[in-house]
Structure formats: structure tokens, C-alpha cells
Amino acid sequence: MNKILLGVLLGAVLGAFDGMTAWFTPEVRTQLAGIVIGSTVKGIIAGVLIGVFARKVHSLALGIVFGLAVGLFLAFIIAHLQHGYYFQIMLPGGMVGLIVGYATQRYGRGSQLQRT
């Protein structure tokens, strides 16, 4: 699968899953829909950025580091906007970025142009 598409799909799925786990935190359960949408959008944005990076840079190590950095950065913005929950938001966000970074480098296919 195309690296960018793989990044977007994986980012969206993991982001949505990440958001849905908020259901287990009673104090934010009422905002669940907004959290899921926001988390999914965050995952998609991370997936696009990481997918584009994977297309340009063919390095598993750099892909993982970049994915982690993007995941942490986007999660930091979310946490900053919420004025809290830095650890609860940034750790999963970083891990999602790391997984997407690994997957795009390991399983994604480059463009036709790059493979020739």
C-alpha cells in the first residue's frame, strides 16, 4: 500500500481508537464525540506527515523517530489547548506516531517513480 495512504488509514484508525478510550474516563465521557473526532483528525494529520516523510526518507530508524516526534508534537498541542492531561495525551499520541512511523517504513510501498 502507498505510504501516505497507509499512514492516513493507520493514523485514522489508531486516532479513533485512542479517542474512544476516553469513554473509560468518566469525567470526560460527555465530550466523547468531540474527543474521538479530534483524535481521528490528529491521527490523519500525523499519518499524512509521517507518510510523506516515509516517501522521502527510506530509513526505518528515522521514520520511527519522526513518527514519534510528530505524534508527541500534535499531542502536545491538544494537551496545551486543554490546559492539562499532558501525560495522558502525549504518551499515547507519541506511541501512535511511533507505530505509524514504523508501519509506513516497513510495510508501505514507495511511488512508482521511486521504484524505477
Added chain:
Amino acid sequence: MRAPDLSGTRYTVVRYLARGGMGSVWLAEDTLLNRRIALKVIDLVASTEDLANRLLQEARVLANLEHPGIVPVHDAGTLVDGRTFYCMKYVEGQTLAGHIIDMSLPDKLRLMERIAEPLDFAHSRRFIHRDLKPENIMIGAFGEVLVMDWGLAKIGAADLNQAQVASPSVDGASGHTGQGSVLGTPGYMSPEQARGDSAVDHRTDIFSLGAILSFMLTAGPHAASAAVPRPLRAICDQAMAADPNARYQSAGEMAADLSRYLSGAPVTAYAEDVFERAARIYSRHRTAVVLVGAYLLMRVLFILLARH
């Protein structure tokens, strides 16, 4: 060993290299092109018309098989004493047996894939080697894999060596190629070839490939300490099936199964159970499984912490 008289040719003998089924192989210097070549010549004492034809046929087989994995022939002719000879590329390297001693399992399998390539090519041209064994596979100085000694080769239904030598049959003790009604090497020869069946086809080489793979898997210090994985054992078994119809039908098919094993995919020769399948998938995607597992574990811990 007495060096052949190369007077009247453009070659000079450098030294003796090896002994083959039909004669001897010498390192010679091509004085015109200033390069070293391997010169194969039939023995003076055994120089008969049959042997001469057989050596010439071997040269013709090689000349018809232009492939990076098959040693190229440069020249052929007759010496002043009437003996037939041919010259081929001099390959500096090791035989398979010597080369694989310190190799890891994946490297051995990749090497096996490369051995299958020239065989598949030869079979596509209807040539059958009929004497594949580790001694007939050379690994060159640049890592190139070469299938040697096509002296027993056969094309399609026609035997290139119809004029077989009425001398010794298979020498089981030495493991050398016999020269009689049964041609080949015990241990690497298919059952139909050992029986002397006239209808031997390219699948006899598939059997030999299986025997070579089996040899590679059980040779060397790495192999001694680890059991042969079941899928690889199954690949050997299928290649070495007594019934040619039960074998891989081409060297390419066998190489494809090895390639599948190397990439962590299921092989056609082995029906794995659900646990083996899970273990293979885990082994193939270990990092991804660990990452997702770590993520899920973290999520579970977060949930538990939130509840307390």
C-alpha cells in the same frame, strides 16, 4: 599426472587443477589474449572416439547455455596427439561444500535460490544436468554461483552421451560419477536415474537440488546446533520425492518456495497448523506486534489508573 602437449595451440599449461569423470582439468594460459583459462582434456590412455564425442558434447552444451550461472566455453579442438579438449573460463573460488561451512541459514537458502536459477534456465532450453552435487557447484571470487561439469547432460529425450563408456559403473564408495549404464552420483541421483530409466527428465535435477539443499542444511557448525525447520525439511522431501510427479515441477518452483520461506510467507510444500502459523506471523511482524501490544498495554494501564 602428465601435462597435455599443447603445442600447436595458443595455450600453455600452468598447472594441474582437478580430475573429472572424462579426463583432467588444467590451468592454462591463453597466450593470445593473455588470460588464464581452464582446459579440460580427455586422458591419453582412455582416449577413445566415444570419450572424445562426449567431451565435445559437453562443450556444446555449455556453449548453448549462456547464463551467468553456467561457466562459459571459449574454445574447443584437438591436440596434436589427437585428444579432444575444450577451454572454459577459469573460476577461482570454492566448491559449495567448502563455501557453506560458516554460512548462516538464510545465506545458505539465498545461495540455493541462485543455484536453482541456472538449472531453471537450462531446463527451459531442455537441457538436463544429471550430475548435480556440491562438488559440481562453484562459488567464484565475486560470489558468483556456477554450475559445473555438464558431462552427463542430456537434452530432452535425446541422450547427449549415447556413446557411453563401457567402463566402471557407479562407484558408491568414492561418491564419484560413474561411467556406465547408470550415470550420476549416489546420494544425489534420483531413483529413476539410478534405475537407468531412459525416460529421465528435468525432474531428476530437482531431486538432486533437494539432496543438495539437504546437504546444505545439515552441514556446518550452525546446522549441527539447530534442527532443520519443518518447512525446509518439507521442501527437501518434496524435491526428493520418489515419484517425479510429486516433486516440484521446476527448479523455479522450488526456488520460489525457498524465497517464500525466507520472506516469512507460508511454503507450498508444508501445511502448517494454527500455532505454527501464528508463530510464523509473529516472527515475521515481531516489531509491529510488540509495538501494538505495548500500546494496548499502556491503554489498559491508563484505564485501570483512571478507575482508581
